[in-house]
Amino acid sequence: MSVNSTQTTHITPVTQQEIAQNWQTICHISDLVANAGICALVRDQQIAIFYLPEDNSVFAIDNYDPIGKANVLSRGLIAAHGDELVVASPLYKQHFCLRTGRCLTEEQHSIRSWPARVTGTKVEISAP
Numbered sequence: 237m238s239v240n241s242t243q244t245t246h247i248t249p250v251t252q253q254e255i256a257q258n259w260q261t262i263c264h265i266s267d268l269v270a271n272a273g274i275c276a277l278v279r280d281q282q283i284a285i286f287y288l289p290e291d292n293s294v295f296a297i298d299n300y301d302p303i304g305k306a307n308v309l310s311r312g313l314i315a316a317h318g319d320e321l322v323v324a325s326p327l328y329k330q331h332f333c334l335r336t337g338r339c340l341t342e343e344q345h346s347i348r349s350w351p352a353r354v355t356g357t358k359v360e361i362s363a364p
């Protein structure tokens with residue numbers, strides 16, 4: 237599907253109860269870069285964390301690009317796709333939804349995403 241397509245399929249988000257169980261602090265808000273990503277190592281997994289200061293929101297997805305086969309997504313550019321935010325891989329430019337990890341161009345390559353939030357000055361994700 238093209239990134240410019242108006243057709244959008246949304247993935248069901250996890251429940252509030254599921255989210256509440258596994259919140260863990262991964263870094264401080266000052267570790268983040270405005271309107272860009274950083275990479276965090278959480279239990280030996282590379283997770284790309286994106287920070288939008290405009291509404292103090294954070295997003296957490298795999299750092300691994302399954303199409304380029306490299307840990308690079310934290311270095312991708314953030315873009316808007318309708319009401320959703322996506323990151324464009326720095327390798328082959330596929331777009332991954334920041335909220336769901338869905339690959340908009342090749343759905344068989346969708347990646348994991350985790351609920352993420354800012355609590356005070358702490359950045360937390362809910363990861364298994």
Ligand code: FES
Nearest residue numbers: 246247320333336
């Ligand atoms: S689920 Fe539609 S772009 Fe994220």
